[in-house]
Amino acid sequence: MFPFRVINQPTTEQLLDMASVIEVVEQAYQIKSSQQATLFPLIFHEFAAGKADMDIKSGHLPRADIFGLKLVSWFGENEQKGLPQLIGTVMVLDSRTGVPLGLLSGEHITCMRTGAAGGIGAKYLARPEAENLLMIGTGHQAPFQIIATLMAMDNIKRVYISHPRSYEKAQKFAATIKDRLLTAFVAKYEGEDYERYARKCEVEFIAVESLEKTVGEADVIITATPSRTPLIQSEWVKPGTHITCIGADMAGKQEIDERLFAMGRVFVDDIGQAVSVGETEIPLKKGLISQADIVAEIGSVILGQAAGRRSAEEITIFDSTGIALQDLLTAHHILQKAQASGAGAVVDL
Amino acid sequence: MFPFRVINQPTTEQLLDMASVIEVVEQAYQIKSSQQATLFPLIFHEFAAGKADMDIKSGHLPRADIFGLKLVSWFGENEQKGLPQLIGTVMVLDSRTGVPLGLLSGEHITCMRTGAAGGIGAKYLARPEAENLLMIGTGHQAPFQIIATLMAMDNIKRVYISHPRSYEKAQKFAATIKDRLLTAFVAKYEGEDYERYARKCEVEFIAVESLEKTVGEADVIITATPSRTPLIQSEWVKPGTHITCIGADMAGKQEIDERLFAMGRVFVDDIGQAVSVGETEIPLKKGLISQADIVAEIGSVILGQAAGRRSAEEITIFDSTGIALQDLLTAHHILQKAQASGAGAVVDL
Numbered sequence: 001m002f003p004f005r006v007i008n009q010p011t012t013e014q015l016l017d018m019a020s021v022i023e024v025v026e027q028a029y030q031i032k033s034s035q036q037a038t039l040f041p042l043i044f045h046e047f048a049a050g051k052a053d054m055d056i057k058s059g060h061l062p063r064a065d066i067f068g069l070k071l072v073s074w075f076g077e078n079e080q081k082g083l084p085q086l087i088g089t090v091m092v093l094d095s096r097t098g099v100p101l102g103l104l105s106g107e108h109i110t111c112m113r114t115g116a117a118g119g120i121g122a123k124y125l126a127r128p129e130a131e132n133l134l135m136i137g138t139g140h141q142a143p144f145q146i147i148a149t150l151m152a153m154d155n156i157k158r159v160y161i162s163h164p165r166s167y168e169k170a171q172k173f174a175a176t177i178k179d180r181l182l183t184a185f186v187a188k189y190e191g192e193d194y195e196r197y198a199r200k201c202e203v204e205f206i207a208v209e210s211l212e213k214t215v216g217e218a219d220v221i222i223t224a225t226p227s228r229t230p231l232i233q234s235e236w237v238k239p240g241t242h243i244t245c246i247g248a249d250m251a252g253k254q255e256i257d258e259r260l261f262a263m264g265r266v267f268v269d270d271i272g273q274a275v276s277v278g279e280t281e282i283p284l285k286k287g288l289i290s291q292a293d294i295v296a297e298i299g300s301v302i303l304g305q306a307a308g309r310r311s312a313e314e315i316t317i318f319d320s321t322g323i324a325l326q327d328l329l330t331a332h333h334i335l336q337k338a339q340a341s342g343a344g345a346v347v348d349l
Numbered sequence: 350m351f352p353f354r355v356i357n358q359p360t361t362e363q364l365l366d367m368a369s370v371i372e373v374v375e376q377a378y379q380i381k382s383s384q385q386a387t388l389f390p391l392i393f394h395e396f397a398a399g400k401a402d403m404d405i406k407s408g409h410l411p412r413a414d415i416f417g418l419k420l421v422s423w424f425g426e427n428e429q430k431g432l433p434q435l436i437g438t439v440m441v442l443d444s445r446t447g448v449p450l451g452l453l454s455g456e457h458i459t460c461m462r463t464g465a466a467g468g469i470g471a472k473y474l475a476r477p478e479a480e481n482l483l484m485i486g487t488g489h490q491a492p493f494q495i496i497a498t499l500m501a502m503d504n505i506k507r508v509y510i511s512h513p514r515s516y517e518k519a520q521k522f523a524a525t526i527k528d529r530l531l532t533a534f535v536a537k538y539e540g541e542d543y544e545r546y547a548r549k550c551e552v553e554f555i556a557v558e559s560l561e562k563t564v565g566e567a568d569v570i571i572t573a574t575p576s577r578t579p580l581i582q583s584e585w586v587k588p589g590t591h592i593t594c595i596g597a598d599m600a601g602k603q604e605i606d607e608r609l610f611a612m613g614r615v616f617v618d619d620i621g622q623a624v625s626v627g628e629t630e631i632p633l634k635k636g637l638i639s640q641a642d643i644v645a646e647i648g649s650v651i652l653g654q655a656a657g658r659r660s661a662e663e664i665t666i667f668d669s670t671g672i673a674l675q676d677l678l679t680a681h682h683i684l685q686k687a688q689a690s691g692a693g694a695v696v697d698l
Binding site: 001002004006008009010038040041043045047052054056058060067069071073074075078081083087089091093095096097098099100103105345347348349 | 350351353355357358359387389390392394396401403405407409416418420422423424427430432436438440442444445446447448449452454694696697698
């Protein structure tokens, strides 16, 4: 029998802080792009077309001596049953012995690593002097994107908030987001760290009605919506803008005008996923770009093996689809913290 | 948060009895062959060639309202570390909501469902009047095969025990197996069931030195060895014999003369697995049979959709490779029993 740690969602919330997750996800990207990890084939199954599905993403990270999987279920009708639509679990095993180490609730891990991805996209691809962040989407993921970008960047002064269909929702979000960021993310820190991150939240949060007008003022744009039609037209985007696309995670989803891909320098987290399920899928299918036009995986940029932004005029795009290594490494980080602090439930397996 | 049940190996041993597992595995075969289940693609990864690997088998069983996976690691050098070479876990989820139900230690589940497969092979394909069982292999799996066959058949009088290389090991096994069966399997039952199964163990257990001589006396032969060369030659096998091959679970493994496949009626648990990793692989590759010569999956025989044995003279072969549905349904059976009895550790996930 082995001691096996089970970590539920409140404990993952307690143990994760965004600055650490940004570090962990940067590591995950580097490991991926230096071929120090193996991603196993994705398993996807639809229980009922458009209503319920599940996927299993798995892989091996020799550098962390772990392998494992993340299983995510999506059941669209769960809300009527008082259950979350998305339910995820991450299992981590020791790749030196095959011994299972733990099982973790995956929802908060996914939210945090997805937020971190947005922060990392801005950090490596936006102009460092970027002042205006435009957040499109006010759903569950939006606060994670905003805090990660504020933490990863040094000069953000304004965060424009846009909801694809409802200005009122954008206003409500803008009115409360600062408190939410301080409570959910910044309160985790103490001393100088707390001061620094609290200061980063001292920006204007402005709900916007017209995307057409605001896109032209944005230095960094993040899209995190379930859209299937472009929300941003290419002619609205000014030179020097960086765009991170978060929402597209399955075939058919699209958040930005596909012509932007022909105008900008395109970076992805994983080429295979980006071309099949990411924002990159549609411009590629329409023949606006070829796969060779993808400049690099973000990990190669972090490693210094590929050039990121080359000038203040370039438009850069980061297509973040989410890779299992982010989840596995974040889960491993939690397990290490839990082992040190005794958090979670340990059972004999 | 969800109540999530973690069940370790001693608890799986406590909750499973072979007669129930035979029923469960028969159900799994029927579900499989009536296309009432979906097996997802197998994931296999080798950490170090010939030294360490893992696989993930997963699938959906709508009839039981579950889906899930079994992850098995094999680390050949674990024994030196005081760890088991094979470590397995099974995770079960509710396929109506995606909610994770539990995680179970997989080793005993695998042993029991593999034993049950041998019993089912004999029950549906051997002559009912079969008296002599020949067990080739005295490893961990042998007792499971023997008890399942004794329970599934009504007229067994002798169990011949053969070790591929060591008569001494066969003798040791034969001397103790009856007590082991009574303690490990029969003691689970009470009253009439106990009497019935104890009576089934009142057979002769005879270690044999020469396979060549004994094969000709056997009515049922079960092979459960890690062999890569045939242990049984086709000319030794008498008409009417049933053979179940358990050992071949990866490409290159072989336990019986491939010519037997051309002489006998061949049944499998899963056609895809049998032709790629099962005992069927080699006769097929050598062109002795074609895939069309596989009569049926055993599930079709149980369902009455395919003829099993048609005469007392036929040689029948059951190539049992092990399918995820057996594990998932057995795990579900355990979870239901555990829920009723409060066994296992329940944690909030």
